[in-house]
Amino acid sequence: MKHFQNEEITQADRLADAIADCVLSGEFEPGRRLDEGMLAERYGVSRTPVREALRQLASSGLIDVKPRRGATVAKATPAQLETLFGAMAEMEATCARLAAMSMTPIERRRLQNLQEEMAALVERDDRAAYAAANVGFHTQIYAGAHNEVLADIASALRRRVAPYRRAQFRTDGRLSRSHAEHAAVVKALLACDAAAAHAAMFHHMSLVEDAFGKLDAGLRGRI
Numbered sequence: 001m002k003h004f005q006n007e008e009i010t011q012a013d014r015l016a017d018a019i020a021d022c023v024l025s026g027e028f029e030p031g032r033r034l035d036e037g038m039l040a041e042r043y044g045v046s047r048t049p050v051r052e053a054l055r056q057l058a059s060s061g062l063i064d065v066k067p068r069r070g071a072t073v074a075k076a077t078p079a080q081l082e083t084l085f086g087a088m089a090e091m092e093a094t095c096a097r098l099a100a101m102s103m104t105p106i107e108r109r110r111l112q113n114l115q116e117e118m119a120a121l122v123e124r125d126d127r128a129a130y131a132a133a134n135v136g137f138h139t140q141i142y143a144g145a146h147n148e149v150l151a152d153i154a155s156a157l158r159r160r161v162a163p164y165r166r167a168q169f170r171t172d173g174r175l176s177r178s179h180a181e182h183a184a185v186v187k188a189l190l191a192c193d194a195a196a197a198h199a200a201m202f203h204h205m206s207l208v209e210d211a212f213g214k215l216d217a218g219l220r221g222r223i
Helices: 010-026 034-044 047-059 078-102 107-122 127-144 149-170 174-190 195-221
Strands: 063-067 070-073
Touching: 010 034, 010 047, 010 149, 034 047, 047 063, 047 070, 070 107, 070 127, 078 127, 078 149, 078 174, 078 195, 107 127, 127 149, 127 174, 149 174, 174 195
Parallel strands: none
Antiparallel strands: 063 070
8 A cells, every 4th residue: 555655754753643642542641741751761762752752742732842841741622622623624625625626637546546445444444554544645635736835734734633633543433434534525536526625625624523522522531
């Protein structure tokens, strides 16, 4: 499945994912101090990727990093998450609309092939691989919009909400629903239907937010 990894995954990226999972699962509770030395020892790495991972997570709102006080686990408020997901939905929908008008035939076929390949991940319930493929799916749409400014903004927003978007795949049945939502987006893109692509992507992103909201409510109920 060669299309899945469009961006190089660094050690800091993997570490940020691992720390984010601990925060979102409640293992690292709100207010807990995240000592760089402790994290480096826990994950068997040097402090340099730990520092970069914490910097990434600070931009998502999962942790607070303050000079001379280090990093502590934050708790994004529902209002903050609504703002982030709202911005992401608008940006993704805009990219999908432009991609419907601008994608080349090769780009459309490549996206269709990726969508078909992802079906196997759904069948295996391979959540980690699907999450990685999902990044590739959306990145292809950013590129297909053929607007570098919008693609950069969309990618930056994606990095901010990445921990929450990845966490949604822990909810039962979310992989199959996500794949079906992607199918509606791909259908509109193949038909060069800009309005339908915009609507399908916006709907998809609203359901991503709902899925994370349900997972977050469940986690808070267990803590």
